[in-house]
Amino acid sequence: MRAVVFDQFSARPQLQEIPAPAAHAAGVVIDVEATGVCRSDHHAWAGHDSTISLPHVPGHELVGRVTSAGSGVQEFRVGQRVTVPFVCGCGNCRWCTSGNAQVCPDQTQPGFTHFGSWAEQVVIHNADANLVAVPEDLPAAAVVGLGCRFATAFHGLRVRAQLGADETVAVFGCGGVGLSAIMIARALGARVVAVDVSDAALESASEFGAERCVNARDLDPAQLGAEVVAQFASTDPDGVAVTVDALGREDTIRAAIGALAPLGRHVQIGLLPAEPVIDLPRVIALELSVLGSHGMAAAEYPELVDLVVQGRLRPQDLVSNVIGLDEAPAAMEAMGSPSAPAGMTIIDLTR
CATH class of the missing domain: 3.40.50.720 (NAD(P)-binding Rossmann-like Domain)
Known part of the structure; x- marks a missing residue:
């Protein structure tokens, strides 16, 4: 698959062909429809996050479809359109079972603890606890930001x-x-x-x-x-x-x-x-x-998604720039510039 990869911190990422991922028993592989360009991606690329191992694929805000699922996944099916919180819980600890996966001590984060969504496919661990189904008719631009910035803000305020x-x-x-x-x-x-x-x-x-x-x-x-x-x-x-x-x-x-x-x-x-x-x-x-406020658990997403479905919240209005995967390396570097574009940039992998 194609993915944006960096093998040195603060060095320009490269669009490369890398092996496609496989799902673990409790996980899924998602075909990425669109993914966000977030300031946290830039922090990871700049070496500000101790969880990053090189080489690395960034990206943690996404919408896509389940393309394969491990034998232990019960709640989601191949072909289902989903998003995911950028903080994914283990699904079993007392924090996860109480609906607070965002503080799970064994959390995983696509784009940080493992390869992320600036790629044609991404793995999500413990899928039953972390995936969020999204309606077919919501545009990708309305969903991508729900993985990080809108989720963190909603969790903090609500x-x-x-x-x-x-x-x-x-x-x-x-x-x-x-x-x-x-x-x-x-x-x-x-x-x-x-x-x-x-x-x-x-x-x-x-x-x-x-x-x-x-x-x-x-x-x-x-x-x-x-x-x-x-x-x-x-x-x-x-x-x-x-x-x-x-x-x-x-x-x-x-x-x-x-x-x-x-x-x-x-x-x-x-x-x-x-x-x-x-x-x-x-x-x-x-x-x-x-x-x-550190992200939001999947258990809290229904109210947030309902606001979007009802039209009371329009994350798509924040999107100011849509690029292809080949433009993502330049977008990463541009985030460090004082003249970085306002609004939200998303990477459309259907282009």
Whole structure:
């Protein structure tokens, strides 16, 4: 099969012919229909993830069809159209059986722990616990992002923060995950203020449902937190109910926590290069919650997929670029550029 392979970190990947994979007893092989180009793929390629072994095939957001299944697979059939969370659980531990496979200690991740979906085929382990059936009539562009950015944002807002309708949310960082969080918050009936240093990113945030926007370019964390609070001062003078850091910076986290109302919830999605210092005295005094969101278990997908089927959430609107597999190596390198394209890029393997 054709696959995008890199055998050195940060060296240009190559489109190669490699042996097609085979499924283990509990796993499946999927013919990839489309796959996402995600910032996490770039982190893996740059050597920021200790799970990567070389040579390697990236890719963890996908939609496709089961082309072969191991003897132990009971719930899915050959030909079925599916997607998968980027965090796949073992299916047997207490975390998996309670519906929390995203924290399984024996998790696997396509594109990280083994070859991923920037290829014509990809293996998924423990298929019965991890595959998610998707409707035939949903376009690939509406499904690909459900594997990572939309799933992580949905899990953080709906499950971890238990976001309710008419609550206020501040999203710090309006890249792929941040825009996904804005779209999900609006689909759940919340009001959103978006924070970024890029006018173009804030324009996208407004397009996807942010009621207010704050440019943080010249603001320190204390000023930024106060500016965010001011956006909804007429209805929520004590601060916003939920904040999301989708960027992974200490200063934005401090600003986010500073903008929370008493009993507010902060959701941390952005990955950090080092351990941040946060305002724990404020967390204690106002009984704030600081919540992590690391993917989403397959068990939580029905509500998310229903939002897409109903048209209340349109992940396809975030897709700005569709490329072929032969263009993927250049797309990997481009993610490290300040002029990287906005929105979501997907690789269409049917082209």
